Amino acid sequence: MTDATKNDIVLEIHDLTVSYDRKPVLWDVDLSLPQGKLIGIIGPNGAGKSTLIKSVMGLVPNSSGYVRLFDHNLDDVRAKVSYIPQRESVDWDFPASVLDVVLMGRYGKLGLFKRPRKADKEVAMDCLRKVGMEAYMERQISQLSGGQQQRVFLARALAQQADLYFMDEPFAGVDAATEKTIISILSEMTERGNTVVVVHHDLQSISEYFDWVILLNMRLVAYGPTEEVFNQELLQETYGGKLTLLSDVGNLMKRKRFPNREAKPAKRI
Amino acid sequence: MDTFLDFFSFSDPNVRYVVLGSILLTSSSSIVGCFTFLKKKALVGDAVAHAVLPGVCLSFLLTGEKNPFVLIIGAFITGWLSLFIIDAISGRSKIKEDTAIGLILSVFFGIGILILTVIQKSGAATQTGLDSFLFGKAASLVGQDLIVFGIVALLLFLSVWLLFKEFSLLSFDEAFAQTIGLPVRSIELVLTTLTVMAVVIGIQAVGVVLMAAMLITPAAAARFWTDKIKVMIALAAIFGSLSGLIGAYISYAAPSMPTGPWIVVVISTIAFISFFMAPGKGIIYRMRNQSRIKKHINDENILKTLYQLSEEEKNFYEARTVDGILSKRKFDKGNLESGLRRLKNEGFLNNDNGFWKLTLEGKEKGQRIVKLHRLWELYLTEYLKIAPDHVHDDADTIEHILTPELEARLEKLLDYPTVDPHESEIPYR
Ligand SMILES: Nc1ncnc2c1ncn2[C@@H]1O[C@H](COP(=O)(O)OP(=O)(O)OP(=O)(O)O)[C@@H](O)[C@H]1O
Ligand SMILES: [Mg+2]
Secondary structure, three states, X not given: OOHHHHHHEEEEEXXXXXXXXXEEEEEEEEEEEEOOOEEEEEOOOOOOHHHHHHHHOOOOOEEEEEEEEOOEOHXXXXXXXXXXXXXXXXXXXXXXXXXXXXXXXXXXXXXXXXXXXXXXXHHHHHHHHHOOOHHHOOOEHHHOOHHHHHHHHHHHHHHOOOOEEEEOOXXXXXXHHHHHXXXXXXXXXXXXXXXXXXXXXXXXXXXXXXXXXXXXXXEEEXXXXXHHHOOHHHHHHHHOOOOHHHHHHHHHHHHOOOOOOOOOOOOOO | OHHHHHHHOOOOHHHHHHHHHHHHHHHHHHHHHHHHHHOOOHHXXXXXXXXXXXXXXXXXXXHOOOOHHHHHHHHHHHHHHHHHHHHHHHHHOOOOHHHHHHHHHXXXXXHHHHHHHHHXXXXXXXXXXXXXXXXXXXXXXXXXXXXXXXXXXXXXXXXXXXXHHHHHHHHXXXXXXXXXXXXXXXXXXXXXXXXXXXXXXXXXXXXXXXXXXXXXXXXXXXXXXXXXXXXXXXXXXXXXXXXXXXXXXXXXXOOOOOHHHHHHHHHHXXXXXXXXXXXXXXXXXXXXXXXXXXXXXXXXXXXXXXXXXXXXXXXXOOXXXXXXXXXXXXXXXXXHHHHHHHHHHOOOEEEEOOEEEEOHHHHHHHHHHHHHHHHHHHHXXXXXXXXXXXXXXXXXXXXXXXXXXXXXXXXXXXXXXXXXXXXXXOOOO
């Protein structure tokens, strides 16, 4: 690989296997994503889409393989990477206002002990404006609709001012109008050179929304520019039934407390 | 009355110790308890409170001292250890957290009781003040205790103040905290340590058994009154202090009364009151709100009926009897009469010797309701394609909640229509 293309790569995943309780749910994923694209991850329920993102963000341990972001380890480039979890992953009854949540996007830059400053509040307000939620600034988060919650999460991610964004189902429970607003914000971001990776479920809109797609079903089926990989044959392979053999082997490994890899001296990367 | 003045003049140094000590203990555990509550880890307080016992007994057994400082260190170590083990069990095995808590709680407490029995057999327990760890000893606090509590409380306040942002984020969205590179493990460790500290010193006010309540209840009560986390923490601290103060007073006024249990009774009462009275969430508030809405609807229906009666006869200021109104629309007679009186007081109606007449304001208000009703019927038939004979009941409700802003939008959307789906005229001014 030449230096020029290597600079373009924002995410490189090498031979990644992820397991829960020893049962692998993602097998040997190898991929690298270019900068400045809007990228969709698709696959059936339980395919490991959320797991893939979580393992890139260091939220679940890898059984094997490694992840490089901007040619660095995650810890060195955290400020450049942003993650929006699935909306249900938090308790929306928490005593916080919309602005409080968006300000959380600034905490990484602030560091320990420091309070948000005026500049941070202004960035947060700006991001709320971008997602059309400035009128709800003071609103308690439990009083938001699902689509509004999603936009608050998006605003929080924008407030991080990152280069690479991972979003887990930002369109779940969102009406068509909000979906359009969000997707136009996302394309604007990619035009500015950011990279946005989105878990998406609606196959109808894939070609319209995404430059690239990643097809996933317990393993990487294919990835690349939408027009190259988003076709009937590969979709059939992604959605065409569960890979019973693969999951049976996984279950066996869990039952027998089997290691994921033979013990080998740790490889330095 | 005399005891009251004696107590609240704080001239007796003993009173000062007890009051200050109780307040320090209860407020600091209330503040830390807010995060325990928000993280939905109410059981953790219970576990620590019980796990503290073996530590206290052991450090007494080993050192033979009843110095509060020594006992607190022992308490702290086993309390902390219990949380560490619970975490390890629920993190590394299939055992769920609540099961792990139950397991550790009973094992630690059992060991504690065992050692306590040994100490009691040796006859030393009564002088040691060990039982004050079981049931609290707020009433017999001395200067030395206060210094220890003061230091611990200060440490707690300071840590929460410094790490407020981190604790909040951790309680709301731990995964996000981790992805932005916050040292989640360390912050969690600090929070755990604070919780154990709060429990360990709180126990000396209310005892092992009631400590879990002392940690969570102020936070739960405060949550009813506010949606802002800072206000919630302040309120929890105030509620906690109040219960400490009142508990201390009760056991001063009636020396046979134990302070600790009274502190818990007071804080539970506060929680109970919050549950019923708090604006927005309290049950009484909701009931009052419901009854306000009922009256509002009732009164608007009266004006509407009077307007409709007049509309038929084209005479809006005609005087009418109660029976006349009842002939047009069914009301509960009592509700109708109280509604009429209310409307008269509000200036929408006049009363001439038992005859009721609309005022100008009353006519306009009635007219607006009728207009909203008909606009909404039209909206339902035109935009939602609902059959004209199915829209009446719906409109009967909606007419009472539409705001002027929605009214304007509705008018515009329907292009200022003149008749409703039943060909009744839509009245504009
Ligand atoms: N914390 C966990 N512990 C054990 N197994 C898990 C855990 N989280 C996910 N799994 C399993 O891992 C597999 C992949 O889950 P993942 O959530 O990544 O799927 P997904 O593609 O995001 O699905 P969905 O479309 O439903 O969100 C599933 O079989 C799931 O049951
Ligand atoms: Mg998922």
